[in-house]
Amino acid sequence: xxxxxxxxxxxxxxxxxxxxxxxxxxxxxxxxxxxxxxxxxxxxxxxxxxxxxxxxxxxxxxxxxxxxxxxxxxxxxxxxxxxxxxxxxxxxxxxxxxxxxxxxxxxxxxxxxxxxxxxxxxxxxxxxxxxxxxxxxxxxxxxxxxxxxxxxx
Amino acid sequence: xxxxxxxxxxxxxxxxxxxxxxxxxxxxxxxxxxxxxxxxxxxxxxxxxxxxxxxxxxxxxxxxxxxxxxxxxxxxxxxxxxxxxxxxxxxxxxxxxxxxxxxxxxxxxxxxxxxxxxxxxxxxxxxxxxxxxxxxxxxxxxxxxxxxxxxxx
DNA sequence: TTACTTGCAAATGATTTGCACGTAT
DNA sequence: ATACGTGCAAATCATTTGCAAGTAA
Numbered sequence: 001x002x003x004x005x006x007x008x009x010x011x012x013x014x015x016x017x018x019x020x021x022x023x024x025x026x027x028x029x030x031x032x033x034x035x036x037x038x039x040x041x042x043x044x045x046x047x048x049x050x051x052x053x054x055x056x057x058x059x060x061x062x063x064x065x066x067x068x069x070x071x072x073x074x075x076x077x078x079x080x081x082x083x084x085x086x087x088x089x090x091x092x093x094x095x096x097x098x099x100x101x102x103x104x105x106x107x108x109x110x111x112x113x114x115x116x117x118x119x120x121x122x123x124x125x126x127x128x129x130x131x132x133x134x135x136x137x138x139x140x141x142x143x144x145x146x147x148x149x150x151x152x153x
Numbered sequence: 154x155x156x157x158x159x160x161x162x163x164x165x166x167x168x169x170x171x172x173x174x175x176x177x178x179x180x181x182x183x184x185x186x187x188x189x190x191x192x193x194x195x196x197x198x199x200x201x202x203x204x205x206x207x208x209x210x211x212x213x214x215x216x217x218x219x220x221x222x223x224x225x226x227x228x229x230x231x232x233x234x235x236x237x238x239x240x241x242x243x244x245x246x247x248x249x250x251x252x253x254x255x256x257x258x259x260x261x262x263x264x265x266x267x268x269x270x271x272x273x274x275x276x277x278x279x280x281x282x283x284x285x286x287x288x289x290x291x292x293x294x295x296x297x298x299x300x301x302x303x304x305x306x
Numbered sequence: 307t308t309a310c311t312t313g314c315a316a317a318t319g320a321t322t323t324g325c326a327c328g329t330a331t
Numbered sequence: 332a333t334a335c336g337t338g339c340a341a342a343t344c345a346t347t348t349g350c351a352a353g354t355a356a
Contacts, residue, residue, distance in 0.1 A: 026330050026335055047321080064338040069321060085240045088346065090320055104286050113284055120276050124295055127268055132300035133257050141292040142277055147285035179310055179355050200346080217313040222346060241321065243345055 004080050007097050009039050012080070019078050030063050034071040035080075035095075044084060044092040044112050047072055084112075084141070102140040108149035157233050157249050162192050165233070165250055172231050183216050187224040188233075188248075197237060197245040197265050200225055237265075237294070255293040261302035 004015060016035055020027050033054055038045070041053065050072070051065045072093050075081035083091040084103060092112075100121075104113040120140070128135045144150075157168060169188055173180050186207055191198070194206065203225070204218045225246050228234035236244040237256060245265075253274075257266040273293070281288045297303075 024335075028330070028336060030337070062338070066322075066339080067337060070336085073321095083240075085238050087238045087244065088320080091240060104281065104284060104288075106286075107289065113286065115280055115284070117276060117280060120273050123270060123273050123276075127270060128257065128295055128297070131257065131266055131268070132303065133259075133266065133295065134298045134303045135257075135295050136260065136297040138296060139292060139294040142281055142286065142288050143291060144281070144289040145287045150285065150287045177310075181311065181355075183312070215313070219314080219347075220312060223311090226347095241344080 004096050005099050009036070012039060012095070012097055016075075016080065019080070025074075029061060030067050031071050031074075033058055033061065033063070034068060035075070038075075038081065038093070038095045039097070042095070044094045046090050046092050048090075050093070102142075104142040104144070104146070106146035106149055107143055108145055111146045111148075113146065158252050160250050162189070165192060165248070169228075169233065172233070178227075182214060183220050184224050184227075186211055186214065186216070187221060188228070191228075191234065191246070191248040192250070195248070197247045199243050199245050201243075203246070238292075255295075257295040257297070257299070259299035259302055260296055261298055264299045264301075266299065 004012065007015065012035065013032075016031070017027055019025075020031070034050070037050065037054060037057065045053070047065060047068050051063070051068045054061070054063050054068065072081060072083075075095075076083055076093065080096055081093050082096050083093045084105075085091050098114075099116065101114045101116040104115060105111075106113075124135065124138060127133075157165065160168065165188065166185075169184070170180055172178075173184070187203070190203065190207060190210065198206070200218060200221045204216070204221045207214070207216050207221065225234060225236075228248075229236055229246065233249055234246050235249050236246045237258075238244050251267075252269065254267040254269040257268060258264075259266075277288065277291060280286075
């Protein structure tokens with residue numbers, strides 16, 4: 001149960017291979033390109049986005065969307081990826097190789113801005129403690145308009 | 154575009170009727186019992202939860218789940234209700250008649266604990282300002298184990 | 307009377323799953 | 332050789348929508 005923060009691709013790949021081995025899962029080309037593309041493109045993708053991207057980058061590899069879902073779920077369960085929920089509109093996944101951060105999401109253009117705030121994190125822990133609640137994860141999203149969309153409206 | 158904080162049922166009902174009138178919508182028994190039950194039960198409900206509840210409380214009224222969805226969406230768009238997203242597992246709705254608050258959600262028993270923290274709200278505004286981001290809403294959820302579940306595991 | 311509403315069932319859209327074939331170990 | 336993995340298509344699940352009949356104003 002290690003942390004994947006600040007790992008470069010080769011280390012992530014080794015972690016992934018370990019994870020697979022420890023669970024009697026196999027290292028396949030499909031699983032590899034999902035990890036690799038999430039790392040190289042460094043963004044927030046829906047399974048469909050990523051599937052389209054993979055089909056265009058690896059046109060020789062016939063990868064199905066079910067496999068993309070399966071791999072993203074595997075990465076998320078193993079804490080190598082995290083997801084942002086958009087309700088009915090689905091989820092966006094990102095690799096968990098960066099330090100913990102939260103998100104501002106533009107309702108107009110969909111832009112996602114990452115931020116990180118130590119004071120808020122500490123206040124959350126204080127609140128949890130006061131309620132005898134043991135935090136395992138948290139979710140903080142600010143929704144609204146990014147600088148560009150706010151100006152152009 | 155008023156606030157619905159701290160309103161008692163009669164005031165909420167008046168606000169709802171105004172809202173309907175202003176949009177050429179009609180005041181129906183179905184819409185009334187959705188609002189009334191959200192108020193009286195004062196909890197967090199999935200559309201399905203609420204539908205079951207309504208069928209048992211108002212057994213004479215034949216209410217369909219589509220109407221429950223339609224009414225909850227109407228209440229949410231009008232800011233008389235808010236929802237918590239549970240990804241693929243759907244949403245839970247609550248009436249917006251209480252001051253703004255966030256939620257701790259127990260992953261084990263599903264219990265939802267409400268909390269409110271002024272300092273965090275202010276820090277969020279500061280962060281947004283620094284990024285020229287205009288917040289229209291925010292989402293903060295702490296996930297983990299409530300006191301009971303943490304003790305019994 | 308004139309819209310707007312409703313329940314129903316069918317449609318939708320994201321995600322999951324069964325299965326026969328393919329492949330990493 | 333023996334699992335496990337894959338693509339495909341069908342299934343699932345929450346939610347939305349078209350429609351004919353009902354009802355508020």
